[in-house]
Amino acid sequence: MSTNSYLFARLPLWKTHIRGTDSQPPAPLRPWLNETGSLTKRLRSVYGPHLAVKLLFHYWKPAFAEECQTLRVPHHRYHLIREVLLHVDDKPLVLARTVLPEHTIRIAHRNLSHLGTRPLGEVIFAYPDLELRQRYFSAAQTNCWSPAVRSGYSVEQAVWGRRTLYAIHHQPLLVSEFFLPAILAR
Secondary structure, eight states, rough: OTTTSSSSSSSOBBSOOOOTTTTTOOOHHHHHHHHOOOOOHHHHHHHHGGGGEEEEEEEHHHHHHHHHHHHHHOTOOOOEEEEEEEEETTTHHHHHHHEEHHHHHHTTTTTOOOOTTHHHHHTTTTTOOEEEEEEEEEEGGGGGGOHHHHHTTTSSSEEEEEEEEEETTEEEEEEEEEEOGGOOOO
16 A cells, blocks of 8 residues: 555556547446536535445555646645545445645644544535636556555546645645446436
């Protein structure tokens, strides 16, 4: 397992657009990938109040070099890395990773560093100046995932996800969300 991630053995490849006939997400998944509002709010509208967050990883660690490049922050600095599972009645729906630079946490009055099992979307979408700066997409292959994720969530094929570069008070944060097969079963 990586020392800076519970989810990943290595990061998936991210693209700004979904192109090509070989690499298209299933049609029912596209609205989830393209959601511009709060994913938490959308999940609650579908699954009701039983949506829960399981904290998998919450540490001050260096992020992956590619994440630091996207955030435009120094690679050697520590950032708060939070990885969670969003689930309903123990049915896994979304695996998510958030990279929060220290300056972003300070500017947000530390509201982002003490989320516990509260969904990130409940907090960041309350900021009136939240900016969606860039969206990326990936079909994370099985070899990207850690052994714990592959076995614990039966990841046997590529898992589609999106990564969003947000800013609060002009300070960046990076949120990656991967949609597990159970989300298409509804």
